[in-house]
Amino acid sequence: MTETKTLLDLEIDHSALAEPETLEIVADAARVVLKEGDATSLRSFFDTQEPADVAEILEALDEDEALAAMRMLDLREQAKIFGYLDARYQIELSDLMGRRDFARLMAAMSHDERVDLYKRLDPAAQEAILPGLAKAERDDLRKLASYAEGTAGAIMTSDYATLTPDMTAKEAIEALRAQALDAETVYQAYIVDDERRLVGVVSLRDLIVARANVRVRTLMDTNPVSVGADEPREEAAQIISRYDLIALPVINGGEKLVGIVTQDDAMDVQEEEATTDFLKSGMVSALKTGMREAGIYTLYRARIVWLVLLVFGNIFSGAGIAYFEDTIAAHLALLFFLPLLIASGGNAGAQSATLMVRALATGDVRMGDWASVLGREFATALLLGVTMAVAVSAIGVLRGGPAIAVVVALSMIAIVIVGSMIGMSLPFLLSKLKMDPATASAPLVTSIADVAGVLIYFAIATQILVMMDA
């Protein structure tokens, strides 16, 4: 049997914690240290780890063990780690903590993380926590919590660094030094007037490069990029990405500075939005938790509505087939090509929709480009349809004779063009109706294109084959 390694003997690489086995070894070693009440070892070990990793280790422990470990750390450290814990685990630990301890922890957390936590508490817990906080913190919490979900205001933080225009560079650096422990970032500092209107931004880089006695006024950028608190959070993330900003100031209707959005928060928004769009593309509603945590009922609910809706959509395809029953009964060979033709229209449409949804999401294509994009799409679809028609006409001759081959080839061209036009237009239409273009997902477009495909195929078949029979 191998001996349990003590915590400080472990040399843990950051990426190694992703392995469940390594995480278990670290958690076991941490349990030993906890049982011995060896705060020094725990602190030394956690010191070498990133807060995100410490949070992962705590999540591998039982709640009471995690709480005991937290208590061995200083408050600031606790607050940092707490911000990285899973939402559910945060709530569980907060239930275990005394009300006063929890209030102290919240006071030490960064403002954006603590308002996220506050919003997740049930109303009783929210009420219980407020008296433990200082008035300024209560006000800050209430104000940040008041912004609607999905806005820049809801992801911003209010602990930004401020300077006045008359400070010298040297004084400004001193001022930032004093704010460094509390501010989310000191690399961008904001200059506001008496009414808290944003009048400039200066970077710490510019401050340290400048001569000591130069005034902030002459160093600052007086036309800084900003975003309104009620703008969508994606807008904030896109601005940060476009201008390569470390932080983006957020202003309210009266041009007053109310917070900042930092680059790391913008990354999170970007990832969440990409996930939501991706899930929508597969007709899955956004999950609030990760896939691994989601229960069966959650997964069921995220999927059933679209599935049932699409079933009813496909009834039209069925009705289309039923309508042409005579043609089919007379030429059963037509059925062989039915899945192939229908699927091709759906696939071409899904491709078009995918291209458009993403181009609209990244701003690569705008509403005004509609006509030019549609024209190019028509040309592309024609090329695609002809290629596909050539590919299937040989099989058409083999399985059904030359007449069927002609029907299949013509249908293929028409179906691919119509499917592509539907796939391309639907995202534009949804966008025009102020709906999310990502709703025009592959399965939805496929279902609509299916109906069109059935009608086109059998209509062409009826025309040509009846003509031939006559």
Added chain:
Amino acid sequence: MTETKTLLDLEIDHSALAEPETLEIVADAARVVLKEGDATSLRSFFDTQEPADVAEILEALDEDEALAAMRMLDLREQAKIFGYLDARYQIELSDLMGRRDFARLMAAMSHDERVDLYKRLDPAAQEAILPGLAKAERDDLRKLASYAEGTAGAIMTSDYATLTPDMTAKEAIEALRAQALDAETVYQAYIVDDERRLVGVVSLRDLIVARANVRVRTLMDTNPVSVGADEPREEAAQIISRYDLIALPVINGGEKLVGIVTQDDAMDVQEEEATTDFLKSGMVSALKTGMREAGIYTLYRARIVWLVLLVFGNIFSGAGIAYFEDTIAAHLALLFFLPLLIASGGNAGAQSATLMVRALATGDVRMGDWASVLGREFATALLLGVTMAVAVSAIGVLRGGPAIAVVVALSMIAIVIVGSMIGMSLPFLLSKLKMDPATASAPLVTSIADVAGVLIYFAIATQILVMMDA
């Protein structure tokens, strides 16, 4: 007619440049200033604008106008703006510039942007530019260009700030001040030993907070997070996102520091990867340019291969139908439900695949979770299938009588379960085969599920209806 506003009269909000009309007005005003050779006005106006916006304005001008405007700015400003220009526009301008001017510009660019540009030049232009650069820059360019596309090495920059462990905080700030003009960031500084092995990282925040005579050695994080130069670039982006880093050090096989990846580059990677995955989900190959710039042939190529492949996949569905021709001929009412049943299996499968692909991409689900995820998926699919069966059985009775209703309901349950299992397993399988799980897109899963759906439906129908007829 309205008078043309002069450039300095324009008060342009950053977001306003997204409007083509505003951009045109600014471009017109810039042309006037250029014609008059009024460098002062141009510089003053550009001073109030972000480099990304100036690049957009230049792109709205003709190449020779843009070049004339660039020449009115100082070299450092030129280099910054040039980095924001479209790849194609960069090449066009570089062709217009003299070889010496272009070499000077490249020398002033940030190291990661100039290697990106260098890699886009044709071999002759690459050769032509090298003699104009200093030896250190040539070596840097060749070294950075040597990393394979898609690796952390290929997106890193080599202009990072370094310190030595024996410096005091005050000396370190002085040292960073001296490096501030050339380094990509001074907010993280790297401490390397004599062999350039990374021994620590310190933030400017910690340096300004510390007392002036404290040594870097005691302030630095001696176990910094890093990434290998040959690791995938998504890995680097994920680490930056997980640990909320401003910059991530990149090391080579010998643990030597070779560069850093900054947060803004990580955001770009994240967005590009999300776009690629999204396009894959719709069976579109990644486009090198944006949708708006892509020509018809580019779009055709990005789509035709999958379309044709899927056609041949659907031949199996057709063959399945042909195989059951007798059953169908005897019960044409079955055809009404064909599109509906097939589509349901495909849709359920597309949903499962979408969930899995994204969960694998974000690391939410790992390969080892396969069995537990599949178990839960089976339960979810059973619930979904039963709900759908209930939804369609009423139509079954109406359109085909009770026997058909039973066939349709049983088929629905079986098809939704099989479709979901296919959709869930395919991404895992692809991942196991070292292929990108995102290849398991909605259209591919739909096509596979279609074949299964046809076989299941008509097999059940044949069994039950033949039994009833007997």
